[in-house]
Amino acid sequence: MNDRTRFNLSENDLPRFWYNINADNPLPPTPVLHPQTMEPVTPDFLNVLFPMELILQEISTERYIQIPEEVREVYKLYRPTPLIRARRLEKLLDTPAHIYYKHEGVSPTGSHKPNTAIAQAFYNKISGTKALTTETGAGQWGSSLAFAGKLFDLDIEVYMVKVSYNQKPYRRIMMEMYGAQVFASPTNRTHYGRQLLAQHPDSPGSLGIAISEAVEVAATSGGAKKYSLGSVLNHVLLHQSVIGEEALKQMDLAGEYPDVVLGCVGGGSNFSGIAFPFLRENLRSGRKTRLVAVEPQATPSMTKGVYTFDYGDTARMAPIVKMHTLGHNFVPPPIHAGGLRYHGMAPTLCALYDAGLIQAVAVPQLATFEAAMQFANSEGIIPAPESAHAIRAAIDEALDAKLKGEKRIILFNLSGHGNFDMGAYQDYLSGKLQDYEYPAAAVAEAMKDLPQVPQAA
Numbered sequence: 001m002n003d004r005t006r007f008n009l010s011e012n013d014l015p016r017f018w019y020n021i022n023a024d025n026p027l028p029p030t031p032v033l034h035p036q037t038m039e040p041v042t043p044d045f046l047n048v049l050f051p052m053e054l055i056l057q058e059i060s061t062e063r064y065i066q067i068p069e070e071v072r073e074v075y076k077l078y079r080p081t082p083l084i085r086a087r088r089l090e091k092l093l094d095t096p097a098h099i100y101y102k103h104e105g106v107s108p109t110g111s112h113k114p115n116t117a118i119a120q121a122f123y124n125k126i127s128g129t130k131a132l133t134t135e136t137g138a139g140q141w142g143s144s145l146a147f148a149g150k151l152f153d154l155d156i157e158v159y160m161v162k163v164s165y166n167q168k169p170y171r172r173i174m175m176e177m178y179g180a181q182v183f184a185s186p187t188n189r190t191h192y193g194r195q196l197l198a199q200h201p202d203s204p205g206s207l208g209i210a211i212s213e214a215v216e217v218a219a220t221s222g223g224a225k226k227y228s229l230g231s232v233l234n235h236v237l238l239h240q241s242v243i244g245e246e247a248l249k250q251m252d253l254a255g256e257y258p259d260v261v262l263g264c265v266g267g268g269s270n271f272s273g274i275a276f277p278f279l280r281e282n283l284r285s286g287r288k289t290r291l292v293a294v295e296p297q298a299t300p301s302m303t304k305g306v307y308t309f310d311y312g313d314t315a316r317m318a319p320i321v322k323m324h325t326l327g328h329n330f331v332p333p334p335i336h337a338g339g340l341r342y343h344g345m346a347p348t349l350c351a352l353y354d355a356g357l358i359q360a361v362a363v364p365q366l367a368t369f370e371a372a373m374q375f376a377n378s379e380g381i382i383p384a385p386e387s388a389h390a391i392r393a394a395i396d397e398a399l400d401a402k403l404k405g406e407k408r409i410i411l412f413n414l415s416g417h418g419n420f421d422m423g424a425y426q427d428y429l430s431g432k433l434q435d436y437e438y439p440a441a442a443v444a445e446a447m448k449d450l451p452q453v454p455q456a457a
């Protein structure tokens with residue numbers, strides 16, 4: 001028992017329910033506002049973009065929501081995912097801490113993102129949707145939705161940030177293999193894209209711009225197309241809860257309970273996925289696990305951003321939500337963790353952070369890649385640069401435990417593998433990577449452009 005490394009569950013242990021944090025969340029929900037009227041949005045407004053089943057999940061306070069059998073069947077392609085004790089990393093660090101990681105990189109597309117892509121494709125399919133639009137940065141989300149769309153026979157249209165489209169062709173080819181159409185954003189397919197290209201013909205694009213394009217295409221399709229988002233929203237956090245539910249059972253198999261649970265945060269979905277079931281145990285069973293969100297120092301929306309109302313996208317077409325934000329016009333420094341370059345953060349996660357139920361730390365790029373190298377050279381897996389942020393913070397916890405002579409139980413989410421990220425690792429190995437100072441001036445500038453939301457909201 002004492003030398004076990006992998007803690008595997010059987011297909012029968014695959015969760016039958018998603019866990020909804022909003023059943024146990026002691027905080028009132030913050031309103032979602034219409035981008036023009038700034039009034040709370042109606043289900044009708046949201047229904048232009050999302051099928052009703054997902055809108056109901058978005059506002060639900062039911063504790064457990066049944067996972068449809070059709071979705072569980074697809075989950076079985078890769079779930080339950082392994083929980084692994086990082087014995088070789090522990091040895092390398094010479095730490096008394098025990099380090100465990102949940103390996104979401106074993107999914108067909110290599111990250112946690114299919115957990116929600118499959119569910120969203122399913123609910124769209126049964127509501128009669130024929131096509132979905134979405135955005136993608138480096139391509140993790142786009143390839144996951146393309147995969148799910150293929151399985152549920154939906155046309156998928158992906159707006160991919162132009163700089164990634166040109167620099168990272170392999171993810172684009174993957175999406176095309178699954179039958180998706182991929183466009184370099186900004187495109188001339190949308191009103192917003194044309195307007196932007198007229199002013200900035202060489203725009204490299206951004207996630208905020210690509211969201212605006214994907215939203216515009218769905219909103220002006222006369223109901224033919226809906227829009228899909230891979231993070232931030234409550235229904236996405238809900239679908240990701242399978243990660244933490246499995247991890248709870250697996251930690252039980254290991255005979256230990258984590259003192260600290262860590263995950264990287266871009267929009268907040270993989271961290272919420274592993275952390276919220278443990279937060280439930282904190283809130284309902286008196287457990288005291290620390291839950292730590294890890295973000296890049298270059299886009300520190302939680303540790304440095306302001307907790308206020310802001311648009312979800314650059315063109316102000318997406319709803320206004322209360323979140324920790326760096327400003328919807330903020331263009332993040334070009335760090336290699338493309339999935340973490342977003343100006344905002346999931347509103348539910350932000351509310352919990354604001355209330356002190358969740359903690360956050362920011363880590364610099366170079367130290368993050370050093371942690372990735374230590375992990376690859378001990379555990380063998382090359383992590384996604386995003387996931388390496390969680391590894392950095394987990395190693396820091398293990399070193400702190402060593403300093404204090406403590407046996408600390410550490411669990412982190414390995415949100416994805418980095419096998420498509422060789423360009424980033426090449427830059428690291430050839431000494432081309434740099435750290436970025438916190439871009440205080442750019443954030444201050446972007447902050448001038450926050451929406452003036454009426455007091456009542």
Ligand SMILES: *Cc1c(COP(=O)(O)O)cnc(C)c1O
Binds near residue numbers: 232384415
């Ligand atoms: C997209 C992505 C992230 C960031 O998104 P979250 O919603 O914060 O989880 C993290 N890791 C990987 C591997 C990703 O693909």
